[in-house]
Amino acid sequence: MGNRRNFIKRTAIAGAALAATPSFGFNILKNNLPKDEIIGHGDFRYKVIKDWAKMSVGHNPILNCHEMQMDSKGRLIMLGDHTDNNILVFDKSGKLLDYWGTRYPGGHGLTLHDEGGEDMLYIVDCGWFQDRTGKWKKQAGTVSKTTIDGRLLFMLPDPHTIGLYKKEQEYLPTETAVGPTGDIYVADGYGSDFILQFSPQGEFIRKWGGHDNSDENYNLSNAHGVAVDYRDKTNPVLVITSRATNSFKFFTLQGKYIKTVNLPGAYVCRPVLDDSNIYSGVCWSENEAGQRFGDSGFVTILDAENKVVSNPGGKAPQYKNGKLQKMYQAEIPTFNHGHDVFVDEDKNLYVCQWNAHHTPPIKLERV
Template identity: 45%
Template sequence: MKHNQRRNFVKKTMMAASAGMVLPHISLGKEKDNKADKNKIVGHGNFQYKVNKEWGIQDPAKVPINDCHEMVMDDSGRLILTVSGEHNANILIYDKSGKVLSSWGDSFPGAHGLTIAGEGSDQFLLITDPEVHKVFKTTLDGKIIQTFSAPKEFEGYQDANLFKPTETAVAPNGDLYIADGYGENYITQYNSKGEFIRYFGGKGITDETFDCCHGITVDLRNPNTPTLLITSRGKQEFKRFTMDGKYIETVKLPGCSICRPVIHGENIYFAVIVTKDWWKYDGMVAVLDKNNKVVSLPGGSEPNYKNGILESPMYDGSTFLNPHDVCIDNDENIYVPQWFSGKTYPIKLTKV
């Protein structure tokens, strides 16, 4: 969903609620105490998980949230979450038990994409905020090191407000890639000093262009030939590019509106934020093997291919409320932040 469409979705939902229309059940910070739900197993094959909807729950009076977006894990095992909103901290720091250790940031009201790079004490974050049209490079405790706005090196941005970045990725050599998923759909590449290198992509339906380049990551599974995986969410696919922006291939995933690919081991994981209808709570998690075949859909129907094409999956109707990202820990557990889910805190899927 493009940025302005998301705004309209929220606005219409609020109007529907005030008009007395029945909306899907949601809870503000705490799920219903349901024994069956606590013991629910989701997923398929070697990727099955026990659902824990209580993992991240906090006291909303002490740790208020709005929409949760993305999560990463630092070298010490802390889980870092972006949360949009003007009246809450935009960054929450969890431990693996689900306790919030600290929070910071009130300068990122549209806090969206979150990338971590570097090692040890040199780790840093990249936070995208399409609301303020910027990308922020920060320390792990919130000091802003560098800020990126609409690039001036090419003519794609006559108005700086057209720049609405959703995600970033960092190459092994330190190059930074910014995906403008809610804006003009360009990918802009900078070196480690923040100096412009090139751009590619843009809005369109060709192999080289995107319909909402919502997510981007560097695929290092072949260490000799790293590549970029970039979402084209409106087309329910992701595309592979060389590190200098040359198109390689498209992986089509019918019925799956992909947020961002996340690499763990030899697998690709991502949140499917919606399958059919933005007006109904929806979504699941997808796990792909090294050949880009879906092998598990936690929160959805068993993956099935017909004539080599994935059949559109079905939401199970209860596990997720618009999942937006996945973070995988060293035990292969998955943490799932959710967008527009009634202010719910992240869910944990424990590997079984």
């Protein structure tokens, strides 16, 4: 399998080799962009605030910033994969309030759920981790339920131990979502691409997806994210990422296929629902010349009809005869592999980045 980077490249580009491209280093990303840079399109435009997080990465080291949520106290909770401090807790000004967590070397997916007025966290360790020499390794993934301060309540079972997976099928989960009745949905996005549904107590209910179905609608390729879509309050559904096919797939809460929303050119991460919109980090992208930058990615925003309305950090979306055309990276990247987006009550965005030279999240202030 090689290392984690090679694995992710294969799943993201479906076996195609990376084109020879210029590599824009962090100094260019940080210093060559104009002050108060504005990115985005239409009604979704933002000022880039790269120095939002007021912290020392020397004291609180970061490998990758994977995902972010906000708790009931208005604190921003960020999950990363450095075991000196898996969890970083910020206020909205970017001040670091707290940090904890040493047991998640592959810290990747973070879901916050209000359970009877108490915040709970669902933390996914995808199994890929860097050892002290910087070499990527992997082990079985895990899904843990904890209190807001990290006290472990229970772990979901490995699907091998309850007869759901064959020995050769890998379990490397990437994300969770919690449904309206408390059921827990797990996306095995770096493993076998199944969606696993558990009861609130962690009892297995069903699985679907994978990539060997006769009905291609049920096939997933790099099922990186899962979220519950409550935009139709009478009929919540699941939105599941199929990143290698540049798409979101919609399913009922029981796993029945509904539809696919294609996002050509965008290797999207998890879907993030806010009001009538879907937001997503785009982890890889190309420019219009077909070049893939060393540091690439942007944010994409869909409206209530699942039409792309803005690509902060990318080219403006274009539709021809109602069909979305391939989306492209801006010539000078703003982001290093956008991995997650959090939307606050003022509609500002906080972008977590993968492989971003050990840097904290970037804030996009709505203008």
